[in-house]
Amino acid sequence: MPVCCAACSGKAVLKRPKTGDALCRECFFHVFETEIHHTILDANLFTAGETVAIGASGGKDSTVLAYVLKLLNDKYDYGLKLILLSVDEGITGYRDDSLTTVKRNQKQYDLPLKIVSYEELYGWTMDAIVKEIGLKNNCTFCGVFRRQALDRGAVLVEADKIVTGHNADDIAETVLMNVLRGDIARLRRCTSITTGNEGYLPRCKPLKYTYEKEIVMYAYFKKLDYFSTECIYSPNAYRGYARAFLKDLEAIRSSSIIDIIHSGESLSIKKDVKMPTQMTCLQCGYISSNKVCKACVLLEGLNKGLPKLGIGKGLKARQKLVAAGMTLTNTESQSTSTESTAVLNTDKQSLEF
Amino acid sequence: MAASSQTGMSITLEFSGGAELLFGKVKKHHISLDESTTAWTIKKLLIWVKDNLLKERPELFLQGETVRPGILVLVNDADWELLGELEYEIKENDNIVFISTLHGG
Ligand SMILES: [Zn+2]
Ligand SMILES: [Zn+2]
Numbered sequence: 001m002p003v004c005c006a007a008c009s010g011k012a013v014l015k016r017p018k019t020g021d022a023l024c025r026e027c028f029f030h031v032f033e034t035e036i037h038h039t040i041l042d043a044n045l046f047t048a049g050e051t052v053a054i055g056a057s058g059g060k061d062s063t064v065l066a067y068v069l070k071l072l073n074d075k076y077d078y079g080l081k082l083i084l085l086s087v088d089e090g091i092t093g094y095r096d097d098s099l100t101t102v103k104r105n106q107k108q109y110d111l112p113l114k115i116v117s118y119e120e121l122y123g124w125t126m127d128a129i130v131k132e133i134g135l136k137n138n139c140t141f142c143g144v145f146r147r148q149a150l151d152r153g154a155v156l157v158e159a160d161k162i163v164t165g166h167n168a169d170d171i172a173e174t175v176l177m178n179v180l181r182g183d184i185a186r187l188r189r190c191t192s193i194t195t196g197n198e199g200y201l202p203r204c205k206p207l208k209y210t211y212e213k214e215i216v217m218y219a220y221f222k223k224l225d226y227f228s229t230e231c232i233y234s235p236n237a238y239r240g241y242a243r244a245f246l247k248d249l250e251a252i253r254s255s256s257i258i259d260i261i262h263s264g265e266s267l268s269i270k271k272d273v274k275m276p277t278q279m280t281c282l283q284c285g286y287i288s289s290n291k292v293c294k295a296c297v298l299l300e301g302l303n304k305g306l307p308k309l310g311i312g313k314g315l316k317a318r319q320k321l322v323a324a325g326m327t328l329t330n331t332e333s334q335s336t337s338t339e340s341t342a343v344l345n346t347d348k349q350s351l352e353f
Numbered sequence: 354m355a356a357s358s359q360t361g362m363s364i365t366l367e368f369s370g371g372a373e374l375l376f377g378k379v380k381k382h383h384i385s386l387d388e389s390t391t392a393w394t395i396k397k398l399l400i401w402v403k404d405n406l407l408k409e410r411p412e413l414f415l416q417g418e419t420v421r422p423g424i425l426v427l428v429n430d431a432d433w434e435l436l437g438e439l440e441y442e443i444k445e446n447d448n449i450v451f452i453s454t455l456h457g458g
Contacts, residue, residue, distance in 0.1 A: 015434040228371040247422035
């Protein structure tokens with residue numbers, strides 16, 4: 001008993017998680033693309049003539065984002081110059097494979113590609129960092145460096161904006177995590193479709209309301225070429241309880257994901273709540289909530305052979321130290337390594353919002 | 354594979370989106386299900402998969418009697434949510450695809 005499409009009575013191939021509608025392949029493509037188009041229009045994400053760097057990892061989300069943006073840019077004449085921008089973390093057997101995928105995408109979608117590497121930006125590959133620090137806090141380094149690397153790459157290609165493939169599931173997950181952590185500053189920011197206006201290039205998430213299920217189905221039906229494997233340095237791909245919880249919620253009631261995003265958006269914060277102020281890093285000039293940004297502190301630690309520096313509870317104190325140009329002694333490093341058991345969140349999401 | 358000479362039912366299973374990592378990195382499996390007095394539903398197939406194909410970390414593929422939330426299932430290129438999910442009765446030559454959405458974006 002084939003189910004019919006709610007829009008055209010053709011053979012349905014998918015049940016939309018957001019609405020419960022059954023749709024055929026063509027109608028699904030149409031609503032999927034049109035919804036993203038409306039998200040872009042409603043939020044005024046782009047202006048004609050802009051150069052937009054697409055953060056491209058070779059994974060499903062950024063691959064679908066690149067494909068759909070290219071399609072919409074042609075179809076609706078946005079007048080954007082699109083560039084694929086990839087970060088090479090220097091992880092043998094993981095990033096080199098995913099970069100191969102991005103290079104294929106470059107040809108398939110006929111878009112220019114720029115690759116920036118940790119090695120050229122920081123003088124360290126992730127392979128070298130892991131050799132130095134082991135497998136415990138490597139994701140912290142990687143997340144902090146990646147955020148800046150995308151920004152610097154975008155500046156190099158003279159982009160006006162960066163777009164990333166964060167989808168509705170990612171954002172709902174971040175809302176939950178920020179509630180659990182009581183991180184009011186991030187909670188307020190994490191549902192915005194555009195972030196980082198001062199100092200950083202604006203970053204937008206055109207897939208903000210797009211369910212992961214639909215992204216994967218779209219990629220499957222369009223036979224898009226994407227890369228999917230776990231990073232070799234986080235073999236358990238720790239996504240936290242928030243993600244498992246969210247997926248369980250979705251299985252019970254699939255609108256939960258969008259409901260959580262709406263809750264996050266509707267949140268208002270009392271005027272007298274003190275929010276962290278933003279400043280620029282004394283060392284590299286990037287925006288930071290401390291005198292010296294996290295990337296610079298981490299880098300300082302690596303270069304001094306004290307890689308644990310900048311991880312754990314004492315981060316703020318040490319950011320001040322680095323700012324004051326104080327030398328770090330070995331005693332310092334030892335106290336740091338005990339503190340570092342209070343591991344910073346190692347999740348990529350939390351670091352990117 | 355000479356499935357035609359067997360009495361069982363031949364179907365194809367595909368694992369992708371990272372799910373193949375739990376199946377010895379093999380994406381496509383041609384299998385033959387034995388004749389059975391009860392119908393082969395997806396529910397029954399999942400038990401068979403667990404006993405015969407799944408190589409590691411079953412908790413990343415199964416949760417209770419169903420697939421782990423976040424793994425999409427398509428039967429002959431249609432969402433299993435339109436087909437009765439676990440109760441769907443498998444037919445000869447069906448192509449069943451499992452796609453993990455849980456691996457990096
Ligand atoms: Zn239709
Ligand atoms: Zn800095």
